[in-house]
Amino acid sequence: MGKVLIIGCGGVASVAIQKCCQNSEVFSEICIASRTVSKCDALKEKLEGTTKTKITTAQVDADNVEELKALIRKVEPEVVLNLALPYQDLHIMDACLACGVHYVDTANYEPEDTAKFEYKWQWAYRDAYEKAGLTALLGSGFDPGVTSVFSAYALKHYFDEINYIDILDCNAGDHGYPFATNFNPEINIREVSAKGSYWEDGHWVETEPMEIKRVYNFPEIGPKDMYLLHHEEIESLALNIPGIKRIRFFMTFGESYLTHLRCLENVGMTSIEPIMFEGKEIVPLQFLKAVLPDPSSLGPRTKGKTNIGCIFVGKKDGKEKKIYIYNTCDHQECYKEVGSQAVAYTTGVPAMIGAMMILNGTWKKPGVYNMEEFDPDPFMEALNKWGLPWKVSEDPELVD
Ligand code: NDP
Structure with missing residues (x-):
C-alpha cells in the first residue's frame, strides 16, 4: 500500500x-x-x-x-x-x-x-x-501512545466524565545485571533523575525525584514498588480529557536500580554538563551510556513480564466508576518473536500501528496531534492483532 x-x-x-x-x-x-x-x-x-x-x-x-x-x-x-x-x-x-x-x-x-x-x-x-x-x-509508543489511546477509549466507551487517571508502568523483568536500562540509557536516566510532577486541579505539582512511592499489586505480576515521575502524556491528556482533576504517572524500580542510580548521581556520572577529560570535552552521562550494557543486548537475558496501563476513575450515568485498562507482555515471548525484550516490543508495535493509521488514512487529518485526539477504536483493534492485546478490569485496586 x-x-x-x-x-x-x-x-x-x-x-x-x-x-x-x-x-x-x-x-x-x-x-x-x-x-x-x-x-x-x-x-x-x-x-x-x-x-x-x-x-x-x-x-x-x-x-x-x-x-x-x-x-x-x-x-x-x-x-x-x-x-x-x-x-x-x-x-x-x-x-x-x-x-x-x-x-x-x-x-x-x-x-x-x-x-x-x-x-x-x-x-x-x-x-x-x-x-x-x-x-x-x-508519541506513538506505549507511554505515551497506547496509554493515550486507552484514555480516549475509556472516555468513549466507559465514562461520561473521567476525573482521575493513574498511568502505571511496571517492568517486572529481570536481566540479571546489577544495573542496566531497558531503553536508551541516556534518555532513561535523564527521565528518572529529573524532578517528578503531576497534574492536579489545573496546575502542575512538582516533587523531588522519587519522592512519592507506592506499592501496587499488578495483575499477573504481584506487588511492586513504584515511584511518581513526570511523564509527557500528562501534559496533553490534561488538555484533551474534559473534567480531569488529577493525572499521575508511576513507574516501578527495584532496590538495586535505585541504589546504583543514587550512587552514580552522587559521584556526578549522570550529569549532562560537559567536563574536560584528558584534553577532550565529554558529557558524563554519555560516557556512562558507553560503559553500560546496550539495551538491545538484554533480550536473551530478560525474564518476566511488563504490565502497563491506566486506572481511570470517573462517572457514568451519575454513578462513580473505576476501570484499569492494561497490557501484559512477556519478555521471553517477545525475544522469541523479534529478538528483543518487552520494553522495545511495547514501543515498537504501537510505532508501526501509528504509521499504519496515517498510511491507510484512518487517522489522517492536517495538523499536529497527540494520540488521544483520534478515534481510539481502530488502534485498539490493531493492538490486539499485532501483539499487544489489552484487558479491562472493572474492579481494580486504586492507588492512594
Ligand atoms: P536507541 O538508542 O536504541 O536507538 C536510537 C537510534 O537512533 C540508533 O539507531 C541511533 O544510531 C539513531 N540515532 C541517534 N542519533 C541519530 C542521528 N543524529 N541521526 C541518525 N540516527 C540517529 O534508542 P531506543 O530504540 O531505545 O529509543 C528510540 C526512541 O524511542 C527514543 O526517542 C526513546 O525516547 C523512544 N521511546 C519511547 C517509548 C514510549 O513508550 N513512548 C519507550 C521507549 C523509548 P546509532 O546506532 O548510530 O547510535
Whole structure:
C-alpha cells in the first residue's frame, strides 16, 4: 500500500521494522536510515526473504535538516517514522514539512542541553502542518501512545466524565545485571533523575525525584514498588480529557536500580554538563551510556513480564466508576518473536500501528496531534492483532 522512511535503527526501531515487515500489505516498502548504516544493513539482511516488504537502507545524520530533506526527496515516502532520539524531533519535523510528508514519533522533543521535555516546541508546528495538509502524530509508543489511546477509549466507551487517571508502568523483568536500562540509557536516566510532577486541579505539582512511592499489586505480576515521575502524556491528556482533576504517572524500580542510580548521581556520572577529560570535552552521562550494557543486548537475558496501563476513575450515568485498562507482555515471548525484550516490543508495535493509521488514512487529518485526539477504536483493534492485546478490569485496586 505505501512507503515509509524509518529513521533510527536501535532497540525500538528494530521491533517496529520487523512489525512493518509482518504487515507487508500496508508497508509495501520501507527505507531504514540511521547514523550507523551497518545496523540498517544487518537488519535488512536478517529480514529479506522472510517478508514481501521491499527494504532499502541509507545513512543519515538526523541532526542535519538538509541531509534529511535530500534523503526524503530521494526515497519519496508517504510517512517518516522517527525512531531516533528525542533531540532529532524538530529537525525531522522541519524536513517533513519542507518535503510534504507526514510525520510520526514516539517521544517528545527534548533539547540536548536541558533535561526537560515539553510539547510546546512540537505544538508550535500546528499551523504549518495544517496549512501544508500534513499530519504529525506525536508519541506513538506505549507511554505515551497506547496509554493515550486507552484514555480516549475509556472516555468513549466507559465514562461520561473521567476525573482521575493513574498511568502505571511496571517492568517486572529481570536481566540479571546489577544495573542496566531497558531503553536508551541516556534518555532513561535523564527521565528518572529529573524532578517528578503531576497534574492536579489545573496546575502542575512538582516533587523531588522519587519522592512519592507506592506499592501496587499488578495483575499477573504481584506487588511492586513504584515511584511518581513526570511523564509527557500528562501534559496533553490534561488538555484533551474534559473534567480531569488529577493525572499521575508511576513507574516501578527495584532496590538495586535505585541504589546504583543514587550512587552514580552522587559521584556526578549522570550529569549532562560537559567536563574536560584528558584534553577532550565529554558529557558524563554519555560516557556512562558507553560503559553500560546496550539495551538491545538484554533480550536473551530478560525474564518476566511488563504490565502497563491506566486506572481511570470517573462517572457514568451519575454513578462513580473505576476501570484499569492494561497490557501484559512477556519478555521471553517477545525475544522469541523479534529478538528483543518487552520494553522495545511495547514501543515498537504501537510505532508501526501509528504509521499504519496515517498510511491507510484512518487517522489522517492536517495538523499536529497527540494520540488521544483520534478515534481510539481502530488502534485498539490493531493492538490486539499485532501483539499487544489489552484487558479491562472493572474492579481494580486504586492507588492512594
Ligand atoms: P536507541 O538508542 O536504541 O536507538 C536510537 C537510534 O537512533 C540508533 O539507531 C541511533 O544510531 C539513531 N540515532 C541517534 N542519533 C541519530 C542521528 N543524529 N541521526 C541518525 N540516527 C540517529 O534508542 P531506543 O530504540 O531505545 O529509543 C528510540 C526512541 O524511542 C527514543 O526517542 C526513546 O525516547 C523512544 N521511546 C519511547 C517509548 C514510549 O513508550 N513512548 C519507550 C521507549 C523509548 P546509532 O546506532 O548510530 O547510535
